[in-house]
Amino acid sequence: MPTLKQLKAVAISAARCGNWQQALDINQQITELEPNNVNALNRIGVAYAQSKQTAKSVKAFKQVLAIDRHNLIAKKHLAKLNNHNSLSAPIFSKQQFIEEPGKTKVVELHRLAGKSVLQSLCVGSSCELVRKKRYISIEVNDQYVGALPEDLSFRLCKLITQGNEYGCLVRSVTDTSCSVYLQETKRSKRNENIHSFPPGKFIAIMNDEIDESILIDDTPVTDVFKPDSEKSEDVQEEINPNVAAMP
Incomplete structure (x- = not known):
């Protein structure tokens, strides 16, 4: 049995x-x-x-x-x-939420959208990164959800300008919080020796409970990745300082 x-x-x-x-x-x-x-x-x-x-x-x-x-x-x-709303089933792939040192990161969004927008989201939803003047906003189906922290936005804007590409998925969501899973999907030759997310900033602890929390769509996952402080990283030494910030 x-x-x-x-x-x-x-x-x-x-x-x-x-x-x-x-x-x-x-x-x-x-x-x-x-x-x-x-x-x-x-x-x-x-x-x-x-x-x-x-x-x-x-x-x-x-x-x-x-x-x-x-x-x-x-x-x-x-x-x-x-409220007569349907429960959206997350779309899964084998690569979703898999930690790769230097290439992935889970981030809590800032400047969150309103409660009604957050309630409409489901774990696994694909997001778009939209570059603004001082930050990168995260959108789902052209609907603003939140923004990446400014230090990370600055870093990724530089890397994107130099040819990198990134994927983004909703990782967890409640009425008052939302985290996303960022993944480097393409590293340009210009950035070949630069980690998008420097290793050592978080530790992955994957287990069966993570599958369950993703499946049921609404449990905030706080024990998968344990990030250190979100203090600004010293990107000036790693990224070409001659590349201007995005307008």
């Missing part, structure tokens, strides 16, 4: 592939073994929602709140369903 850990892995894998019926079946097996497993119940709620079975989805999230009345995931999903 499969262990709970094995069942959980299969359930998450099924959801990642969009096989919501299998995800539902496996999570129900988990709740037969552990009736108060709120993570499995939340996954059941998501699976029902993706299968357009709203009433059953609402029931699953209410079960969660009966067990844990402070569960933020169930609360947020219920609020969306009660």
